[in-house]
Amino acid sequence: MKKIYVLDTNVLLQDPRAMFSFADNEIVIPAVVLEEIDSKKRYMDEIGRNARYVSRLLDSFREWGHLHQGIMLETGALFRVELNHSSLSKLQKQFTEITNDNRILAVALNLQEEENVSPHPRPVILVSKDALMRVKADALGLIAEDFLSDRVVGEHSHIYSGYHKLQVAPDIIKSYYANRRLPLQTSFPQQRFYPHQFLVMKDECNPSISAIGKVDTEGKNLEMLLADDDPMWGIRARNVQQKMAVELLLREDIPLVTMTGKAGTGKTLLALAAGLLQIEDLQTYKKLLVARPIVPLGKDIGYLPGEKEEKLRPWMQPIYDNLEYLFNTKRSGDLDKILAGMGSIQVEALTYIRGRSIPGQFIIIDEAQNLTKHEVKTILTRVGEGSKIVLMGDPEQIDHPYLDESNNGLTYVVEMFKDQKLAGHIRLEKGERSVLAQLAADLL
Incomplete structure (x- = not known):
């Protein structure tokens, strides 16, 4: 009818x-x-x-x-x-x-x-x-x-996580370690895997024995992780999902990385540490560009005095907090002197990104869950040759009036790019900021 x-x-x-x-x-x-x-x-x-x-x-x-x-x-x-x-x-x-x-x-x-x-x-x-x-x-x-046609997934819990846990026979784990790779079609003929998806295999006879690997670009083989456990600017992965995130952040063959997770799971800190390592130490990229959408939490504070940098400082303070931690600054104003001296780190608002072409840079877009599909398309089409972009945020913390967990720009990118060879995704689950922060994220 x-x-x-x-x-x-x-x-x-x-x-x-x-x-x-x-x-x-x-x-x-x-x-x-x-x-x-x-x-x-x-x-x-x-x-x-x-x-x-x-x-x-x-x-x-x-x-x-x-x-x-x-x-x-x-x-x-x-x-x-x-x-x-x-x-x-x-x-x-x-x-x-x-x-x-x-x-x-x-x-x-x-x-x-x-x-x-x-x-x-x-x-x-x-x-x-x-x-x-x-x-x-x-x-x-x-x-x-409700209008649901703009949703890429039915529920937030169905959003692609970037990894999969499997109970396997002992021989599969032994073969994986011996050959440093595992043919997926013969080992798991009924399973479908996405490029750069992670697998956590546990021995079905002895759960204490496990193995972690990443699906290759073609989705046919499981490969060992390339990233080692050496700290990035003093930051080391504290859990298995963070280890997966580091793998994606440090690989040059994956120019698009998306990370989701609750507050305190380490998204921003890991991305900044990986960016600084590849810019200052490895010199893989020329510049680190960090940007956030200007969406207020609660009542807007209105117009701010000063030049552009002074106006943006309150909005970008979470980025500066993480940079102060990475640079281990002790006094107020030390970070500004360091950034001015380096010249390779740019903290910007997304308001100014339209029309730009950004080649050879490590780009971090924080709070991407507050972006619409059109805005996230505008951002990704700015990425030039030799650049890597990281989109991250928490789909459960959205301040935009017309967005929710299932139709925001970050979720849209995760779902649309999950079967693409140039993209990788991971959902961080364990909070590492503090015991109180993790408890608040779980209970509130």
């Missing part, structure tokens, strides 16, 4: 091509949604970009017919802008205030009333990213759904 989908404004601001995700059903855009999109199109951020994209897309639809009468999309869906059914009389007892949300609810409710008396009634479904909007719709007897 075909359905009628009424789209909330936030669906189009999250995915400007959302109307192509509803197969051959009917898609209704209330007129008030156009007003809300118009009010957002002057924003100089991702929301403004999407508002402008939707405006241009709807304008192009006019070539196919009058939008208030309905046009057929390439997916077979009937798309129309609803100018009628806007009466608030059905809602006035429950929601007295005249708001844009209530006007959208009124359209959906009035459409449902009309369908209920038709010979072949169709379900009317309100689609919104706003949880309270869905709650209000449910209270009115409307079917309400």
